[in-house]
Every structure is written in structure tokens, then in C-alpha cells.
Amino acid sequence: xxxxxxxxxxxxxxGEVLANAQLSYETHGSLNAAKTNVILxxxxxxxxxxxxxxxxxxxxxxDPDKYFIVVPDMFCNGLSSSPxxxxxxxxxxxxxxxxxxxxxxxQHALLTGxxxxxxxxxxxxxxxxxxxxxHWGALYPQMVEAIAPICGSARTSRHNWLFLEGLKCAxxxxxxxxxxxxxxxxxxxxxxxxxxxAGWFASQTYYRESLDLTFGGEALQNMEEFLNTAHQVFxxxxxNDLLGMLDxxxxxxxxxxxxxxxxxxxxxxxxxCRAIVMPSETDLYFPPADNELEVDxxxxxxLNVIPSVYGHLAGGPGFSNDADDExxxxxxxxxxx
Numbered sequence: 034x035x036x037x038x039x040x041x042x043x044x045x046x047x048g049e050v051l052a053n054a055q056l057s058y059e060t061h062g063s064l065n066a067a068k069t070n071v072i073l074x075x076x077x078x079x080x081x082x083x084x085x086x087x088x089x090x091x092x093x094x095x096d097p098d099k100y101f102i103v104v105p106d107m108f109c110n111g112l113s114s115s116p117x118x119x120x121x122x123x124x125x126x127x128x129x130x131x132x133x134x135x136x137x138x139x140q141h142a143l144l145t146g147x148x149x150x151x152x153x154x155x156x157x158x159x160x161x162x163x164x165x166x167x168h169w170g171a172l173y174p175q176m177v178e179a180i181a182p183i184c185g186s187a188r189t190s191r192h193n194w195l196f197l198e199g200l201k202c203a204x205x206x207x208x209x210x211x212x213x214x215x216x217x218x219x220x221x222x223x224x225x226x227x228x229x230x231a232g233w234f235a236s237q238t239y240y241r242e243s244l245d246l247t248f249g250g251e252a253l254q255n256m257e258e259f260l261n262t263a264h265q266v267f268x269x270x271x272x273n274d275l276l277g278m279l280d281x282x283x284x285x286x287x288x289x290x291x292x293x294x295x296x297x298x299x300x301x302x303x304x305x306c307r308a309i310v311m312p313s314e315t316d317l318y319f320p321p322a323d324n325e326l327e328v329d330x331x332x333x334x335x336l337n338v339i340p341s342v343y344g345h346l347a348g349g350p351g352f353s354n355d356a357d358d359e360x361x362x363x364x365x366x367x368x369x370x
Contacts, residue, residue: 062097087350109277126213184348
């Protein structure tokens with residue numbers, strides 16, 4: 034079931050108020066009488082709730098016959114409040130800056146205000162959704178029983194930030210971008226953006242073995258067709274929306290909350306729930322070494338590296354291959370025991 038939750042005038046971590054804020058979401062399955070069968074599975078960069086459906090289904094860890102699975106859309110993804118769908122004076126490039134905690138606090142309002150939920154069995158997430166899982170565990174430790182961050186980090190690394198800055202520069206360099214006041218999509222900027230992105234979302238081995246020619250489940254003939262297919266992943270998004278989500282990603286920092294005052298060790302050690310952190314062994318955005326440092330500071334966490342050549346793609350449902358999806362699903366089943 035798809036829905037929109039009205040947040041009203043929503044105060045952000047920055048102090049700015051997002052007027053008439055809305056959170057889009059989708060649910061799968063039914064909430065039990067005790068409201069104890071809840072899984073939260075937020076969206077990731079450029080993704081929308083329908084993109085999450087690949088990990089949800091009978092017999093899977095996220096089984097709608099057993100669990101009530103809530104999939105909230107991130108701010109700036111074009112469905113929840115975003116630069117592209119917010120009226121003046123907060124439209125387009127004037128849309129407020131959003132951080133990960135803003136998304137998590139809005140999602141908490143959805144779960145408690147709409148459904149009366151007080152306990153969450155699992156917060157699972159891929160990429161930016163993994164960042165949200167870390168933030169959920171830190172901010173609501175009494176509510177969350179387990180988290181599963183997949184191919185994501187508690188704080189965006191300096192190297193990851195730099196990659197994202199390159200994407201931003203490519204997109205905004207298009208003369209048609211016009212400082213975000215474009216009348217038509219900045220096509221050249223979006224093409225440059227998706228081309229750079231495609232060079233990073235999988236491993237060198239992935240390209241060496243020509244696995245890019247199976248991207249999207251299609252039989253592609255050459256690199257040009259691959260890049261065109263990759264471009265379509267991002268072309269469905271408004272350029273200002275992409276930049277809004279990118280800013281949230283760049284600013285992701287678990288310690289950036291009054292409860293932690295910039296102390297990442299304190300923030301990570303506050304995550305008392307069970308946690309299995311799952312990097313891909315070949316991820317160029319979120320390498321396992323970054324997660325190793327985080328897991329060492331979490332009192333009830335383990336590191337489980339996904340053995341895959343698909344790089345960052347290994348963590349997204351249907352983005353790599355059946356073996357990667359099954360590997361992740363089996364780990365999630367273990368976490369839900």
C-alpha cells in the first residue's frame with residue numbers, strides 16, 4: 034500500500050522549517066496486533082520505494098506474510114518533499130538542506146504517528162539507506178532491535194565526499210543548469226553525471242569480465258549501450274533532487290547530533306542493538322576497512338563482508354546477481370532469528 038504522511042511544518046536539524054512537509058511511503062504485509070513485526074527499509078540514492086521491492090517477498094527475509102515492512106522515501110527523491118515538488122518559496126535550488134537525521138526523525142513520526150509502532154525488529158538499508166540504519170540505531174536505541182547496514186557507512190568518508198563533489202561539478206557545469214533555475218533538464222550535465230557514476234558503482238573486475246554488458250538484466254552490446262542504460266537510472270530524477278540527495282550523502286555523519294556533539298566513538302557505542310554490517314569486498318564507495326573501524330566501536334555488532342565482484346552494486350536488490358541477493362537475504366534471516 035502506498036501513502037503520503039503529512040508532517041506539517043517540519044523543523045530540520047539546520048533550524049530551518051520545511052513547510053507542509055510530506056513523507057511518501059509504501060507498506061508490505063500486515064501489522065500484527067502487538068505491533069512487533071515491523072521492518073523498516075528506507076530508500077537509497079536516486080531510488081524510490083518501488084526499487085526496494087526486489088528484496089521483499091514470500092520466503093525472503095523481508096517476508097510480507099510474516100512482517101509489516103515499511104519503505105519510506107527519502108526527502109529529495111521526488112516522491113517525499115523534494116526540490117521538484119515543493120512550491121515557492123522553497124522550490125528548486127531554494128529547497129532546504131536535509132541531513133540523514135532529518136530523514137530518520139520524519140520516519141519516526143510516520144511509524145509512531147501513523148501506525149502507533151513502538152518497536153522495530155529490523156532497520157535494513159543499502160547505501161544511503163544503510164546510513165539511515167546506523168542513524169536509527171543511535172537515535173532510537175530503545176526502539177530498534179537490530180540494524181543491517183548494507184554497503185554504507187555511519188559517516189561519509191573524505192574520499193567518498195570527494196567522489197560526490199565530482200558528480201556535483203559535472204552536473205552543475207552544464208550551461209543549461211542555470212544555478213538550478215533550468216527550464217528544461219540539463220541533459221549534458223546529467224549525462225556527465227551518470228557516466229562518472231558508472232565508473233565507480235562496480236569493481237575493476239566487474240568491467241574486466243564484461244559484466245557491465247548484463248547491467249539491468251539486459252544483453253548489451255558495448256560500453257555505449259551500458260552507459261545509456263546507466264543513464265536511465267538517474268535520468269528519471271530531477272537534477273535539483275539529485276543534488277539534494279547528494280548533499281544529504283555528503284553531510285552524513287552519525288556524530289552530528291546534539292546527543293553526540295561530534296564524537297563518532299560515542300555515537301557508534303550508543304548503538305546497543307544487534308547489528309550485522311555488510312560491506313561488499315569490492316565497493317569503491319564504502320570499502321570494508323571503513324566499516325571495520327565502525328564495528329569495533331559498536332558493542333553488539335559483527336562485520337560480514339559480501340564476497341562479490343559487483344562492487345557497490347552487490348548490496349542493491351537485483352543490481353548484481355542472484356548469488357549476492359541470496360547471500361544478503363540469508364544474513365538478514367539470521368539477524369531476524
